Amino acid sequence: MRDPEWWKSAVVYQIYPRSFADSDGDGVGDLRGIIDRLDHLVALGVDVIWLSPIYRSPQDDNGYDISDYEDVDPSFGTLEDIDALIAAVHERGMKLVMDLVVNHTSDEHAWFEESRSGTDSPKRDWYWWRPPREGHEGGTPGAEPTNWESFFSGSTWEWDAATGEYYLHLFSRKQPDLNWENPEVRQAVYAMMRWWVDRGVDGFRMDVINLVSKELRPDGSLPDGVVRSGRFGDGSPYYTAGPRIHEFLAEMHAEALADKALLTVGEMPGVTIEQARAFTDPARREVNMVFTFEHMGLDHGPGGKWDQRPLRLTDLKANLAAWQEGLADVGWNSLYWNNHDQPRIVSRFGDDSPEHRVTSAKTLGTVLHMLRGTPYVYQGEELGMTNVDFRRIEEFRDVETLNHYRHALGDGASPEALLAGIRPVSRDNARTPMQWDASANAGFTTGEPWIAVNPNHTEINAEAARADAGSVFHHYRRLIEVRRAHDVVVHGDFALLLPGDEQVFAYTRSLDGQTLLVVANMSGEPADVELEGQADHLAGEVLLSTHDDGAPAEGERVRLAPWESRVLLRR
Known part of the structure; x- marks a missing residue:
């Protein structure tokens, strides 16, 4: 019988299809290219592939603007190709998770084209249409129904002169928000999800799913947000985890997910620990886990992601520990450093210099993968790929x-x-082509790539990494093996050590008389620390280390080389 919680011990690998592997030389990655490279993932040892959107799309936001949920975009292939990929993944003992993007569609989706055809359209209420503010002329600054600012800059409202109303788009103007208040919208989404499950997919990563419920006033209007600068206001309090979000997710589970043992992870910007406990509480039947963004904002200044500041290790440790402890008795964590929206972690929290790139990438992987939760590896992370x-x-x-x-x-x-x-922060850092080998265009394509290949692919590539026993690739492979071999990694209790140390990240995991100790120097300088009460654990079996020649511990004291980390087990 299939374990309904199989995802707790799994490791997920995210593929960004546009940049993974191109089989036909048009410069864009595709499904056949993924099939051709599956054995790389088998060698790495991952259990699940999460596929970023491959649906039919105008590609305004690289596939997150969907014009047909039940077809494949021609740039990626055909429905026959996705069927072949699902079969190939299953044949290799892995599972496949699809990206579910249902806060919004493309403005070229048939639903929206029908919705904007007239104010009397049967699908008019499938999206958020509102008239201009009273006393304002439509299409002029200040006439928008609310003052909300888009995630992608500018207003969240786009004027439609043909029908004399605005439509809401939290993201690009070509990504109109679906109106989840309308039960017909929800049923159409659930039907689409069942269609993909019947086709063989093993779960869904749900894009910005906590934004689907908006807070309405009694008269049906939406509130203005607080203005901090300029003319736009922060509307997030009125659409982040809105009043009906738990109702919607429970309904989605009942209609499309129940009793199928699927992996479900909700991308939830702004989610708190208390909210995550509710979303991931098995008794509520909503989602298995959520993606938090708190640790990804610790190096943001007052101006947000475009205003970078140095990361303080104590902030990172405190945040990760809070999530470990907060979801210890109820719910489940997702663990990630990288994805298609984040710059490369080795360039961000590590050190991508030739001297420290490999060891810092390994240590970042160690710190993350030994935590309690389901780890996610983003394509190229296992190679130590860097920003561009x-x-x-x-x-x-x-x-x-x-x-x-x-x-x-x-x-x-x-x-x-x-x-x-x-x-340092553009999403394009994560989207340059996967670096397969040292040849032209990194072996990604025989044509002109849609975005430039990182010039360092001649040194950093999969072929070289697999041939080097000391590479980041083989370290990640061993991390996955350790997780698979030791239940303490999956289910053990977490305890943070040295919370005030700005150089060393150390913690224990404990289960059934076994203790796993993780100690990591997160800096380019040597570290000499005392781990009070950990002498026995420091003398335990070394399961994994970044430095084979590391100095032995002396009682409770351990000396670590720059970016050195160790995983030790005391039985």
């Missing part, structure tokens, strides 16, 4: 980046300052 040093705005492809640049330029910012702020 794009020099001109024309080299970027990401709609969020380009919108920010255009709006900030219009507000008077200098191009040089904008580029300096964009380079």
Whole structure:
């Protein structure tokens, strides 16, 4: 019988199809390319593949703007290709999870085209349509129904002159929000989910799923947000984990997910620990786990992601520990450093210099994978892939980046300052092609890649990593093996050590008389620390280490080389 909680011991690998592997030379990754490279994932040892959107789409937001949920975009292949991929994944003993994007569709989806065809359209209420503010002319600044600012800059409202109303889009203007208040919308979504489950998929990663419930006033209007600068306000209190979100997720589970032993993870910007406990409480039957963003905002300044500041290790430890402890008795954690929306972690929280790139990538992996929760590996993370040093705005492809640049330029910012702020944090850092080998275009394509390949692919690539026993790839492979071999990694209790230390991240995991000790130097300088009461554990079996020649512990004291980490087991 299939274990209904099989996902607790699994490791998930995220594929961004556009950048993974191109089989036909058009410069865009595709489903056949993924099939051709599956054995790389078998060698790594992952259990699940999460596929970023491959649905039919105009590609305004690289596939997160869907025009047909039940078809494959021609740039990626066909329905026959996705069937072949599902079969190939299952044949290799892995599972496949699809991206579910149902807060919004593309403005080219048939539902929206029908909705905007007239105010009397049967699908008019499938989206959020509202008239201009009273006393304002539609399409002029200030006439928008609310003052909310889009995640992608500018207003969340787009004027439609043909019908004399605005439609809501929390993201791009080509991504109109679905109106989940309408039960017909919800039933259409659930029917689509059942269609994919019947086709063989093993679960869903749910894009910004906690934004689907909006807070309505009694008269049906939406509230304005607090204005902090400029003319736009923060509308997030009125659409983040809105009043009906638990009702909607419970209904989704009952209608499309119940009794199928699927993996479900909700991407939830702004989610708190208390909210996550409710979302992931098995008794509530909503989702298995959520993606939190708190640890990904610790290096953001007052100006948000474009305003970077140095990470304080004590902040990171406190945050991860709070989530470990907060979901210890109810719910479940997801564990990640990288995804398609985040810059490369080795360039962000690690050190991507030639001296420390490999060891810092290994240590970041160790710290994350030994925590309680389901780890997610983003394509190229297992190679220690780095950010890209794009020099001109024309080299970027990401709609969020380009919108920010255009709006900030219009507000008077200098191009040089904008580029300096964009380079380290743009989502394009995660979206450059997978580096398979040292050949032209990193073995990703025989054509012209849709976005430039990182020039360091001649040194950092899968072929070289698999051939090197000391590579980041083999360290990640061993991390997965340790998780699979030791229940304490999956189910053990967590306890943080040295909470005030700005250099060393240390913690224990304990289960049935076994204790796992993780000790990691998260800096480029040697570390000498005392772990009070941990002498026996420091003398335990070394399950994994970044440095084979590491100095032995002396009682409770341990000396660590720059970016050295160890995993020790005391039985």
